[in-house]
Amino acid sequence: MKSPAPISDTVSDDLLLRVSPPRVPRHLVARARLLASDAAFQGVPAILVQAPAGFGKTSLLAQWRLEHLARGTVVAWVSAQNTDTPQRLAQVLALAVRQGSGRATFGHVLLDAAGPGGLESITIWLAEVVQTALEVVLIVDEAERLPQASRDALAYLLRNAPPNLRVVIAARPDCNLDIDDLMAYGQCVVVGPALLRLRLEETLELVQGRLGSRIDSDAAARLHELTEGWPLGLQLAMTLVGQGTDARAQVASLAAMGGSVRDRVLALLLSNLNAADRDYLARIAILDNLHPDLCRAATEMEDAAERLHRLARDTPVFVASEQGDWVRMHTLARDVLRQSFSALPEQEQSQVHARAARWLGARGLLEDAARHALAAGQNELAYELAERSLYESIVTHGRQGVVLEWLSQLPAKELDRRPRLLLAAAWTLATSERHEDAGRMVARILAQPDVSDALRCECALILSGAAVFADDPDRFVELHQPWADNPPLLDPMLLQVHANRTAYRTLLEGDPALARLRQQQSPAPESGRRQDFVGRWGELIIGLTYVWEGQVRLVENLLQPAVASAEGELGRRNSFTCMLAALLASALWERGRASDAAALLAGRLDVLERSGLPEALLLAYRTLARMAAAEGAEHRAMELLGALDAIGSARNLPRLRIASLVEQVRIHARRYRAQTCAELCVRIEAMLEDPALPRGPMWRRSVDLLHRLAQGHAAIAAQDWRGALLPLNQAAELAQAIRQGRLHLEILGLRAFALDRCGERSLPLLKEAMDLAASYGLVRVFDDAHPDLGQWARQADGEATSSVHAAPPPAPAAPKEPPRLLVGRGMVLTPKEREVLELLARNLSNKEIGRALQVSETTVKWHVKNLLAKLDAGTRKEVVVRARILGLIQSSD
Template sequence: MGPPSSPLLSVKHVVPPARPGAVVRQRLYDRLRAAQDARLCVVVAPAGWGKTTVLALWAREPEQRPRTAWVSLDASDDEPVRFWTYVLTALRGVDPQVGKRALAALSAPAVEPVAVALPLLINDLAATSGRYVLVLDDVHVLHDRRVWEALEFLVTYLPESLRVVMAARADPALPLARLRARGQLTELRAADLRFTLEESTALVAAVGGVRLPPSSSTQLWERTEGWAVGLQLAALSVRGSDQPEAAVSRLRGDDRHILDYLATEVLDALEPVERDLLVRTSVLDRLSGSLCDAVLGRSGSAEILRHVEDVNLFVAALDPGRRWYRCHSLLRDVLRRELETTHPDAVPSLLGRAADWYAAEDRMDEAARLLIAAGDVDGAMDLLRTSQAWFFESGAAAVYLQLGEEAVSSGGAADAEVFVMLAYAAVLSGRFDRARHWCDAADLLVEDRTPSIDGWLSARACLLTMRAAYGHEEGDRSAADLVEGGRAVHLETDPALPGYVLARAALASAHMRAERYGDAVALLNEAWQHPARALLPTPALLQTAGLLALNLLQVGAAEAAREVCAEVAAPADAVEHAWGEAAAASVAWLRLVEGRLARSDGDLVFARRRLRRAVELAEVWGRDVELVRALSSLAEVQLAAGDRQAAREAATRAREVADAAPIRRLAAAELQAVETRLGRGAVRAARRLGRLHEELTDRELSVLQAFSGPATQREVSAALFLSVNTVKGYTKSLYRKLGASSRRDAVERGRALGLV
């Protein structure tokens, strides 16, 4: 259900083992232990200050070891689905009940998965009795706005069961001032990480094997200003020296001299084979014996890596089995500088060999990333073209989209098939804006005779199907959908292929939007009878079934709609159980139909349950038309059950959505009908104002104040530099705190409380 397993996935979750000569720094461990009373602890300092070492030693203390979820980050993790996959997997390592549903939700198609996964995670954390710590190491490599939005949301609503620790070279992109003012932030910075004189003396003795006289120890400490890397270098310089005081005197404490020292003292002490390995593999973030062998065209790299770690030469093992290693960033800078000086043309070939190794290990994402870094963007495009199934079948559509866009922006040749697949990846990732972009880009390249895509008779038909289904904003849809869907059906003539069913489903959807329900039913009924439907991915099968049932209900064929719902009931329940709200695109139509059928049967209890679920799913899916129809249907059921207050609340929410965005005539008519039955003057019920029991966060207050104007939710999200789904998350919490059921309700309560 999630992204594929990998040799690096497990090592990213392992607390790095203690390095030889590591010094116990109890004063810092005490600070970190006390930090568990705050939501967030940040450990911020430049490279070489020992952030990872301190956190790793603390996390390995007996009281911390079973409770700490650890994630080591690198630049490849700067994508929301990939990042949260690592985080959720790490949390499940300390408590299998935390994050299971959220992790499954990340692979759900056609929704923005993180927007669903985070609330599920927070609910799991609120329900657990355990107390855990999540350590995110090297968060400075993260730049994606969506990742930081989600992290802010997590920290804002963090239950008592979890505390977050972040290590970085610069302040994380979070509202630290607000957290600091509320006593929810603990900070360790360079001044705190600075070694004391006693700690400095202990480190040099442990690593260098010699105890310096007090005067030399003091001189060394003052020159390095307690900087961990400087002390480590000094310890290496005195090791085996018959004049340790003289070695200490040669060391200066600033960055430039440290780098020079690394180049002359540390690298010159290496055996030629060791130096060659480290220099030529400096292009890689992580090293393993077999990877280095492949890159260097030799054998024995594992023994070399083990030896350089044993002698403490700034190479650290990342797992207890010592299969994976990482060079210290400062040493890697020096090594990379030497590589570019001595072998300036070698970098592309080294990265290319590494890409070949990852491809052979069935890690196509890492292989493509390395090809792009090597400048072989055409090779990366070829890999993306031939490895589509690997990405899509393993739930890594978002990674495919990220890598494809990076390859294209780096100058990759225009490729019709890859562009179509980028549009498909955007659909699966819930990035419909990018789906439209890539449909437009592919449209310039795809011809009717373009080689077919797996499962389709025609690449053009595949593109036209996506364009008809997702290629236009809801308010911009027109007869163009019918034309595009019709062309796809004309081209896709092989009933043995899944594309045959999907093309007809897209055209039927266009017919439904045009209120041509009979035409939609005719197309879908014909496609539904062909065995190719069994080849559809389960989400596509369920969505097609829901579309058919909804149109059957619209033409008065209730029993036929009931049969379709019954036919797919088992897979629909299984998908919803696995993905929860992230199954929205797959089952929202089915739940709406089931609720309406139950209403016509007089089963108001089941109807209310199904329609409430349909409302939740439509909200996650982001489909305003479906949301209005589900709310209107729910209002009808509440009215039939005699609960006029609940009916008014559902109708009020539906009216708010209808007024904020263009909706189709049918949805507007259904809403108007229920409003008429409720009584025009009673559509909105006045709510009794009470005291605000829970303080609003800064973000919630900003959203509330923005809602007091005429801006739509999308305009509010743009003004606040947030995604629409993030605004929805804050809105849901805002309504709960204010006891409101609609935007207008929330603004009125905010005004009464002096918040607006």
Template sequence: MSDSEITLKITPPRLPRGAVERERLMEFWDDVHERTAIQLVAPAGFGKTTVLLQWRRRWLEHGAVVAWVGCDAEDDPARFVTALSRSVHSASGRLGPGSTRSGIAALTDLLSEIAQRGAQTVIVIDEAERLPAATVRTCVQYLLLNAPANLSVAIGSRAALPLRVAELAAKGNLATLSTDDLRLRFEESLSILEKSLGPKLTLDERALLHEATEGWPIGLQLAIAMAEHDADPGAAVRSLSARRGHLQDYFVESLLSRLPASTVALLTRIAILDDVNAELCELVSGQPDGDAQLQQIIGETPIVIVGEDTDWVRLHPLARDFLLSRFEQLPRHEQSELHARVSHWYARHERFHEAARHALAAGDDLLSQTYASRSLWTLGTQGKIAEAREWLERIPAAMLARDSGLKLGAAFVLAATDRNADALPIAREVIDDPAASPASRVEASRVAAGATIYADHLGLLPELLARWLPMLPEHGEPLYAVSSLNARAMAALHAGDTRTLRELLDQAEHHGETGSLRLAAGLGRMLRAMSHLWDGNPELAAATLRHVVAQSEQESGRRSMVASLQASVLAAALLRVGRPGEALSLLANRLDVIEQWGAPDNILLAYQTLARSALGEGDERRALQVLEEMDALAERRQLPRLRIHSLADRIRIHAPHNARETISALTKALDETVAEMQRDELRPLLPECQLAAAIAKADAALARHAVDEAERLLDAGDALATSLRRHGDTRSIMTLRSVVAWKRGDETAKPLLKEAIHLATVAGDAWLLVHAHPLALDMAKDWEAGVVVAEPKPARASKLAAGPRPAVERPLLVRNGVLTSKESEVLGLLARGLSNKAIARILDVSGETVKWHLKNLFQKLSATTRKHAVDRARLLGLLQEG
């Protein structure tokens, strides 16, 4: 090997332009950078080399000697050791000839030299999967087993190397990053997109891009390259496809050109499968030895995703899209034959949803309908309502009419949609039929309960439950027991009996959460968090759901029904604890799912979160638009409760401006809609609607200085909130009562507000003062009632009353104030226009520390730029004017 070849092998590649340093991976480095072996194992495009280059820089900053070796198929043991020795000597500044021996003997000399030097030394071996087996078995293995204490070896490889590392792992000297570790998290994708495309994409479009690329770094970068050169980046994202442009070029160059023709042919045919195992490999290829075929595509392709169950793999969606375009070029008869084969296989394994889809693709409509009819129940229990609804529309009415079980399955699917009114009559017909079997009547009761909840007709639940519960012992299927407990929990929630709700959910959890219980168990967890929100304890609600949502996303996908509905509750909780950025990210590219498959409570929480986040930004126009959209949805779905909350929140937005005519029209509509709640099926929801109306009208009364009227409304609202145990509303009313007292000059104003602030602080409610009344924040500042501000001069109440509600993005109600002392110092210097370096010099800290404080400031102030952070701080009274 010539000197020039060695030089190229040991020279690290250029760090990609715009590469984002991922905090999570840097924290991993902090924990493991002194271990003997660190492996990064993932397919192409997952950023292994980029991470190694960033780690290399971090090691160098810590004074380590870092050697780099890029591998290829020609690296036999002698060549590999030669390159390794030259790299270590070059990195350490010792350019002598090195060992006069070769092979393992030379490697021994190199390790001895590293040990004698004593300095922390790192050897980075990139693209190690290209090494010949003999080199891995001898040199790399020897390197790891004989590494001195001051040597770390970092290995980047597309596939796990056949190394004996059990002893290293047992002694805590091995660390591994896998594909899932290197996959971009949602927030990381958003950060990269913000840096690359700025405001060119909406939050929903960024979420869509993350979901389409599934955290595949190279996929995201290719999509960014496509979007940034498009006149309409948003449209480009919405029509993202691997069948054209940069993505197609990537797959042609990295996939087709580098793989054997037999492997390309196999990939093209398995592209019709959602997931694939060895048996299906044999089926579509027509060749024996499916295990070998599966291992071949895992080892040779960068686009195969291996799940927790390693018997099954799937293609990355973008790669699958590209390969399907190739499949569609096959002769039509071959396509049909493959789909038919696969359909029969799925039917034999009782996976009727997939069997129906492939039968349809094979052109067998009748068989497709038969399989589809058998898939409805399973899809429904798994929460795959969209897929079930799609099949339902293909099943002939005659087939539904002659099969009562199928009709009930269809009714369950309809119950969880905007067609729930069609489901209740079907279910009632079975419930009332004395000839129906006990199992059919239990299933019908489940369908009827679901339909009433989705229609907001909770007044019908007691009668349904009275007939349903006695039948349960006759049918031992756990699903029906859990569903009945969930229905009773929903009734308990709106009665304000959250303690009973949680007792019911405790009973439901004993039945488990797998199989047919997945949907019911997921909804039960959501109800538990909803009960904490009802109690006015958003911090506990967020803690209850955070990991649950992540698990649901991992199991079913980010836009799955269960994950989206749980996210609507978690977003509401996070907003109230002062984390609006996270709340909006949770709802990104999910609102349509929540609208279509969510119960009224989910829809209400999602829309209120969006509206209140807009208010926090001072964007009243956007908040009103969101609330009007909710009103239109309420009209379409015939959900007057949603309309009441839309009207009430709009009144509260207009109240500080004393927009009398607008408020009068909204109040008239509010009173008329509240009157509708007197209907028997809606009556259980009447008290909470009256409560929302009372608070809104009290706000309006305060705006026109009708203090006595406001007090009467607040007294009525307080009684309602107390009876419903809605402690968050109780605190809001207490705050409004303090405003009433303040307007009267009553000495009770201060203790009332202090008590409300104390209760909110305990519950982690960051939005109390902002959402309660614009004067309340000024009053709190004046009295220093638990609110710490950087500006000694209080803002005037008239100023707040005349403008939009202040944009508080983090809790003002923490005992140590909004910002730490160091953050306040950084903010003050930022306001003077100083650079990070200048701030670091003045505060005598590192540049990284300044960046860390800025990140915290941006999060607390919900700011995106330095200027935005300063403007937000002035708005909040955290900086003196001028």
């Protein structure tokens, strides 16, 4: 039997390189939403992966290749070149299928130098694919390199693809294949930058897989924020961060202006730019968002638009919007390039800023225009623009950072001259730890002549908000009461704020269901108007009512889309987004989804410390502390609770300090440390006797509940079971009075636990608590209260290893773990050839292989001969190397 001629005898070496797939990176994260088996890609004949450089298009295609090989599909890989005429493209396609299928006669007509050209060659290739009767996946990488005639040929191929052919194409955004009709009819799916960008949980998995315990979740989240989920930027940052001994310090250097790590990243990204392009980038780096016309106006360069388009295409430092002409620079590059801009002569800097301010102001982009006008020295214009834009920025969009930045730059006399600026400043300061400064701003407003009732009511809304952030519910109710009914407000936004405050007051009074009803009856937004910042507060209040009741399933359903929407509109580290995340994380922890809760809180604690609601701050720290304790890292739990105590002291929030001590009592009670618990209770009692503490009934009721709970845990630690019942009963009455459902169930379980240790009938009480916990979706409640209670609950339920009441089950809504990419088997080799190949890779001789497979040595030689021909190899060693390159056997590294 004559073997087919080796491939290398009939085609050139450069074509062989073109059909050789790249190796899959070792640390590549196989993202479940981007697996080839995902439902979004099933049954679709064509997939177009289109994104700028650095988004991992080639890596994704290499991953998909291995997935298809593992399912036995023939995969043909093609790396496009600008020299590929339609005839040459057809030759490369033929060689790719020949390599992928192991059929050495495939495409012999096309690979003949005198073969047909134009679309006829593509037609012949398609006909041969049909005749193979094999499932074939064609992967074309870097399609933007193809000349226009070959792009048309590729579009022709897509429109005439047979049923046994699927095509995957990767290209830059400027590559137009003219296949809009296929997309419109669902015959082609487009994977764009938004899908390719890494999500936070994917970044955490990738960073921790690469750097391990050297980096914590907060530092990894900071890396994600700096790189904005950009795969290339993250890979570069991880490489440089991993070279240092202190990963956190390296991340801090990356974040710092002028940090050595940041400079090195930028040097890698912009290494191929000429001086003129670098100068151009430095001049437009002062613009947060880039438009071709804005760049032309700011730089006064005639080719500014064309240069922006070229650089956005060729350099991996831009983020393009999905639609329109707007782009922006990645933060890593923009901040360093702004330093280059600051080195220009001051007059030139002012001129660029002034031109940008004029262009932006003429198009209604007032906030950006004001910032550039101020930088240009046009102070009066800047203050006027700021007055017109900042009030809306804080009230409608929640952009506190922008207002605080202006507040630090505006002279006091300008604030007094411009009441709307004073209002914006007061609103901003009220929703942060600077609530006392907000009171002083309101005093300046009310000191002005002719203050209307509407303005007085708005000032009361500001001050009541400050009272909420000061954790003074009684002061909040006092400020709200005079305007509770028929407020003299006409602005729909302010009426929505008033409705939010009414609902929140109802919650504090202990009626969460009525609070939700009042929130739902609040004024509806104008028809067609997108949900604004004030409307989002309504979602937070409803979520808080569910947290209050312990209805964690409802919290999850409500807040998961709310957090995603807030992150998209406001940003991940916006203070409001962080508060929503804290509420959701506490619910996910109660549902047994620890990793999801940790990802939600990663990189957000510092924001909550500065400007978070006390309740959100408490929930975030308590969730992390309980998570650490459950993992056996008690030292970490105590560190977190100590930090919560310090924050309570710094922000003058004594309830948080008491809650921190109560949580420490709970942790020590789990190990029956009676003396430590008693000492902590003494500290709590000493704090409660401080005359400087608030004396209002609402505040006292909340801390009395915490105090009774601490006393109950301390008695349990001392194993004084009878003594634990009195404070637990008192705590239960207080929790039930204000309808704190989750806490009530915890206390119910602890009371049953204490009664059982006293030898009294307690099982019905425990089972009632277990049934209610199951109804609410509370998975962690008994284990968090006390491990012995959790164990008892499992025994009582009769399922010691998998009870939904105590042991966290796999979350039904959690995404499945991506399957591990297996070794490709494919249709290239017969089953027996695969077995021989695997034994060749172990360095076995023909005789040893024959014994292992129970065949003759002659049969083994025949299989080896076929392997040499199919894989175009001259020796047994080359067969193994080629098989590893093609993904037919697992690489040894």
